[in-house]
Amino acid sequence: MPDQLLLAIQIANGYGPQPGSWRMPGVDPRSYTDMDVFARYAQAAERGKIQLVFLADTPALENDISRAVPNHSIDPLVVLTTMARATQRIGLVATASTTLNEPYTIARQFKALDVASHGRAGWNAVPTSLPAAAANYGIALPPRAQKYQRVHEVVQVVQALWGSWERDAWVLDAERRQFADTDKIRPVGLQGEHVAARGPLPIPPSEQGQPVVFQAGGGGNGLEVAARYADGVYANPFSIAEGRAHRDALRAAAVAVGRDPDEVKLFAGFMPSIAGSRREALDRRRRLDEVVDLDQRVGYLGSMLGLRLEPAQLDEPLTADQLAAARPSPGDPRAPHALQVAREGWTLRDVLAHGVIDYHPVVPGTAEDVADHMQAWFEAGACDGFSLAIDVYADGIDAFVDQVVPILQRRGLFHLDYEGPTLRENLGVPDQYGLDPRLTA
Amino acid sequence: MPDQLLLAIQIANGYGPQPGSWRMPGVDPRSYTDMDVFARYAQAAERGKIQLVFLADTPALENDISRAVPNHSIDPLVVLTTMARATQRIGLVATASTTLNEPYTIARQFKALDVASHGRAGWNAVPTSLPAAAANYGIALPPRAQKYQRVHEVVQVVQALWGSWERDAWVLDAERRQFADTDKIRPVGLQGEHVAARGPLPIPPSEQGQPVVFQAGGGGNGLEVAARYADGVYANPFSIAEGRAHRDALRAAAVAVGRDPDEVKLFAGFMPSIAGSRREALDRRRRLDEVVDLDQRVGYLGSMLGLRLEPAQLDEPLTADQLAAARPSPGDPRAPHALQVAREGWTLRDVLAHGVIDYHPVVPGTAEDVADHMQAWFEAGACDGFSLAIDVYADGIDAFVDQVVPILQRRGLFHLDYEGPTLRENLGVPDQYGLDPRLTA
Numbered sequence: 001m002p003d004q005l006l007l008a009i010q011i012a013n014g015y016g017p018q019p020g021s022w023r024m025p026g027v028d029p030r031s032y033t034d035m036d037v038f039a040r041y042a043q044a045a046e047r048g049k050i051q052l053v054f055l056a057d058t059p060a061l062e063n064d065i066s067r068a069v070p071n072h073s074i075d076p077l078v079v080l081t082t083m084a085r086a087t088q089r090i091g092l093v094a095t096a097s098t099t100l101n102e103p104y105t106i107a108r109q110f111k112a113l114d115v116a117s118h119g120r121a122g123w124n125a126v127p128t129s130l131p132a133a134a135a136n137y138g139i140a141l142p143p144r145a146q147k148y149q150r151v152h153e154v155v156q157v158v159q160a161l162w163g164s165w166e167r168d169a170w171v172l173d174a175e176r177r178q179f180a181d182t183d184k185i186r187p188v189g190l191q192g193e194h195v196a197a198r199g200p201l202p203i204p205p206s207e208q209g210q211p212v213v214f215q216a217g218g219g220g221n222g223l224e225v226a227a228r229y230a231d232g233v234y235a236n237p238f239s240i241a242e243g244r245a246h247r248d249a250l251r252a253a254a255v256a257v258g259r260d261p262d263e264v265k266l267f268a269g270f271m272p273s274i275a276g277s278r279r280e281a282l283d284r285r286r287r288l289d290e291v292v293d294l295d296q297r298v299g300y301l302g303s304m305l306g307l308r309l310e311p312a313q314l315d316e317p318l319t320a321d322q323l324a325a326a327r328p329s330p331g332d333p334r335a336p337h338a339l340q341v342a343r344e345g346w347t348l349r350d351v352l353a354h355g356v357i358d359y360h361p362v363v364p365g366t367a368e369d370v371a372d373h374m375q376a377w378f379e380a381g382a383c384d385g386f387s388l389a390i391d392v393y394a395d396g397i398d399a400f401v402d403q404v405v406p407i408l409q410r411r412g413l414f415h416l417d418y419e420g421p422t423l424r425e426n427l428g429v430p431d432q433y434g435l436d437p438r439l440t441a
Numbered sequence: 442m443p444d445q446l447l448l449a450i451q452i453a454n455g456y457g458p459q460p461g462s463w464r465m466p467g468v469d470p471r472s473y474t475d476m477d478v479f480a481r482y483a484q485a486a487e488r489g490k491i492q493l494v495f496l497a498d499t500p501a502l503e504n505d506i507s508r509a510v511p512n513h514s515i516d517p518l519v520v521l522t523t524m525a526r527a528t529q530r531i532g533l534v535a536t537a538s539t540t541l542n543e544p545y546t547i548a549r550q551f552k553a554l555d556v557a558s559h560g561r562a563g564w565n566a567v568p569t570s571l572p573a574a575a576a577n578y579g580i581a582l583p584p585r586a587q588k589y590q591r592v593h594e595v596v597q598v599v600q601a602l603w604g605s606w607e608r609d610a611w612v613l614d615a616e617r618r619q620f621a622d623t624d625k626i627r628p629v630g631l632q633g634e635h636v637a638a639r640g641p642l643p644i645p646p647s648e649q650g651q652p653v654v655f656q657a658g659g660g661g662n663g664l665e666v667a668a669r670y671a672d673g674v675y676a677n678p679f680s681i682a683e684g685r686a687h688r689d690a691l692r693a694a695a696v697a698v699g700r701d702p703d704e705v706k707l708f709a710g711f712m713p714s715i716a717g718s719r720r721e722a723l724d725r726r727r728r729l730d731e732v733v734d735l736d737q738r739v740g741y742l743g744s745m746l747g748l749r750l751e752p753a754q755l756d757e758p759l760t761a762d763q764l765a766a767a768r769p770s771p772g773d774p775r776a777p778h779a780l781q782v783a784r785e786g787w788t789l790r791d792v793l794a795h796g797v798i799d800y801h802p803v804v805p806g807t808a809e810d811v812a813d814h815m816q817a818w819f820e821a822g823a824c825d826g827f828s829l830a831i832d833v834y835a836d837g838i839d840a841f842v843d844q845v846v847p848i849l850q851r852r853g854l855f856h857l858d859y860e861g862p863t864l865r866e867n868l869g870v871p872d873q874y875g876l877d878p879r880l881t882a
Contacts, residue, residue: 029615035525065623067619115474116523182507191579
C-alpha cells in the first residue's frame with residue numbers, strides 16, 4: 001500500500017456539486033461565468049497542497065437548471081488556463097470526449113495547457129454516453145464496442161502527437177541561427193478505423209514531457225483503457241468493499257499489460273460536508289436540499305429500503321415496525337448505508353441530508369469525522385486517494401484545506417508540500433513521452 | 442469615411458512575424474511557450490488603446506522552423522485566455538477553422554472566452570486551405586465550393602447556439618429558488634448538409650451578447666461570408682488602390698444583403714519597423730534577415746522587376762542599365778513598390794530589407810513615417826484600420842504604442858481611450874445576439 005493518499009478536487013461549475021450550492025451564504029450567484037472565482041478556488045486548493053483540480057465534462061446542458069446549478073463548467077480549457085495563471089503547483093485535469101473530439105484538437109489543447117502551466121496538465125480520456133452531447137455534434141452515439149475502439153485510437157494518436165518532437169528538438173541556438181532541429185520533428189502518420197492524424201504537433205515537450213492521462217467509468221472496457229494508458233482513475237465506489245474490488249481489478253489489469261500497478265492511482269469520489277458538528281453539517285445540507293424535490297426522494301429512499309414511504313413522514317424517523325421490515329435493495333449499493341443511518345433514529349429529512357442517495361459517499365460532520373472516513377478507506381486499500389466533491393466551494397474548500405488537511409498531515413497520511421513543479425512528480429507516476437513503448441513493442 | 446482608424450495587433454508566436462525575430466536583442470528565445478510573455482504583450486497593446494489582439498491560426502506546423510519562428514501560437518484559446526486574465530479592455534480574436542472544427546466546439550470555446558473576458562472575444566471564421574492541416578484531421582481538403590458552403594452552415598449554427606439562451610434566461614432568484622428560466626433556454630435544432638447541432642449551448646450572454654465575427658481571404662466566396670456575418674475583415678492589400686477596391690466591394694456586398702456598410706470594418710495588414718531613422722530601421726530588418734536565404738530572394742526580386750539578378754550584386758544597387766530595363770511584373774502587386782525603392786538607389790540587400798517581398802506592406806522608418814503611411818491609407822479610404830504585424834514584439838510593440846499611437850492621437854486619427862468595456866463598443870459595431878434576424882427573415 002502507498003504511504004500517503006492523493007487528493008483531487010472537483011471544481012466544475014463554480015458553485016459546488018450540490019444543486020442548491022448557488023443559494024448558499026457567501027456564494028456569488030454569478031460564479032458560473034466569473035473566472036476570478038475559479039482562480040480563487042484553485043489558489044485555496046493549492047494552499048492545501050491538493051495534487052490536482054479535476055473538471056469533469058460533457059458537452060451538453062446535461063441537467064435541469066431551473067432550480068439547480070449546471071453540472072459542468074462553461075469550458076474546461078478556459079477554466080484550467082485561468083487556474084494555471086493563478087497557481088504554481090496544483091495539477092490541472094479535465095475530461096475531453098474521445099467520441100466527439102478529433103485527436104489533433106485534444107493533443108494540441110492539452111499539450112498547450114501543459115507547456116503553459118509548466119507541466120501540470122492532465123487529460124481524462126473518456127467516451128461520451130449522453131445522447132444529447134452526441135446530438136450537439138450532429139451524430140447519434142455509436143455502439144459501445146465501437147466507442148471503446150475509438151478511445152484506444154484517440155489516446156494512441158494523441159500520445160503519438162505529444163511525442164512528435166524529440167525531447168531535444170527545440171535547439172534555440174542563436175549563434176548557429178538554428179531555431180529547431182527539424183530532423184527531430186516528425187509526422188506521426190497514424191491511421192485508425194475511426195481517426196487519423198499526420199502530425200507533427202508543433203509544440204515542444206513540457207517540464208513533465210506530456211500531460212498525464214486519466215480514465216473514468218466504463219466497466220471492463222474502461223478498465224482496459226485505464227490499464228493501458230492511465231496514471232489516474234476516477235471511480236465511484238459506495239463502500240470500502242467496492243473500492244477494493246475496483247482497485248484490485250485495476251492493478252491486476254495493469255500488471256496484465258506489463259505495467260507496474262503502482263503507476264495507476266485510483267481516486268474515489270467523496271463528498272464531505274464540514275461543520276462544527278454532525279447536526280450543523282446536516283443543517284447545512286438541509287439548506288442545500290431546499291431546491292430538491294424531497295417528496296420524490298422520500299419515495300426513492302423507501303424503494304432502497306424495501307418500504308413504502310410517504311412525504312408526510314419527512315419529519316419523522318422510521319417507526320420500529322418499519323425498521324423491522326426494512327430490507328436494503330440489492331439493486332442499489334447505497335442501500336445498506338441508508339439503512340444504517342435510518343437505524344440511528346434520524347428523521348427522513350435528516351436521513352436524506354446524510355446524502356444516502358447522493359452519487360458519492362457523503363460524510364456530514366466535523367473535520368475529524370471526514371479525516372476518519374478517508375483514513376479508513378485508504379488504509380483498507382479501497383483507493384489511492386480521493387476525488388473531492390466538496391458541497392459548496394465558497395467556504396467548503398477553505399474548511400477542507402484549513403481543517404481536514406492538517407489532520408491528515410498530522411496522521412502522516414498526506415504530504416506536507418508538493419514534491420515538485422510537475423503533476424507527474426506530485427502524483428508519483430513515471431515519466432512518459434509519446435506512446436508508451438511497451439504498448440507498441 | 443469614419444473619423445478614426447481602428448487597430449488590431451497580431452501576436453501569434455510570441456516573437457514577431459519576421460522569421461528571425463527569436464534572435465533579436467531582448468527577446469526570450471523560449472517565448473513560444475511562455476505565457477508571461479504573451480500577457481505582457483497584451484498589456485502593452487492595451488496601454489496603447491489598441492482595439493484588439495488577433496491570432497491567425499492554422500492547425501499544422503505550417504512553415505520550416507529550422508531557422509525561423511513558427512507562424513502560429515501553441516493554441517489560440519490558451520493564449521487568449523491568458524491575455525484575458527492580464528487585461529481589462531482589449532479585444533481577443535482568433536481564427537478557428539470552419540473546415541476542421543465542429544460548430545458546437547467553436548460556439549462553446551469562443552462564448553466561454555467571451556463571458557470570461559466580459560465581452561471581449563471575436564472569432565475569425567475561415568475555411569482551411571492547407572492540405573497538411575486537413576491531414577492532421579485525417580481528411581483531404583474538400584473542394585472550394587463545398588468548403589464555403591460549410592462556412593455558411595458553421596457560422597449560422599455557431600451564432601444560433603450563441604443565442605440559445607434568451608438574454609434574461611439566467612434569473613438567479615435565490616428567494617424563489619430559480620436558477621434559470623428554462624422556458625427561455627431552447628435547442629436550436631439546426632441540420633445542414635455538412636454540420637448539425639441540437640443545443641442549447643449552456644452559456645448565458647456576455648456583456649456584448651456574443652463574440653464578434655471576423656473574416657479573412659477567400660475572394661468572392663470570402664466576400665459573401667464577410668458581407669453576411671462579419672463585423673471585421675482582415676485583408677492583405679499591397680497598395681491604396683487594392684485596399685480601396687476591396688473595401689468598396691465589401692461595403693457594396695454588405696449593402697446587397699441589407700446591412701449598413703459601416704458595420705463591416707476592413708483591417709489592412711501592415712508591418713512597421715520603427716527606429717530612429719530609415720537607416721536604423723533597415724539595419725534592424727537586415728539583422729532579422731540573417732536567417733533568410735537572401736540569394737533566393739535576390740532571384741525573386743529580379744523576377745518581380747523583369748531582370749535577371751545574381752547574389753553577387755547583393756551589396757550593390759541596380760545599375761542604370763538595369764533600372765532602364767526594369768519592368769514591374771504584372772503578376773505581383775508588390776512589384777511597382779519594389780521598383781520605386783530600387784530607384785532610390787539602395788543596395789539589393791537594403792531593397793529587400795524594405796520588405797518589398799514581404800506579405801504585407803512594410804514601412805521601415807521613424808514613428809512619423811509609420812504614422813504618415815497609416816494616415817495616407819486611411820484618408821484614401823483604403824481601410825478602416827490596420828492589422829499590425831510588428832516586426833519584433835519584444836521592443837516593437839512598445840515602440841508603436843509609445844511613439845506612433847501618440848502621433849495618431851494628436852492628428853485626431855485614433856481614439857484617446859477605449860469607448861467601453863466590450864469589443865463591440867470599441868469597434869463601433871452593432872449589438873448582435875443569436876442569428877442576424879435579417880438573414881433568417
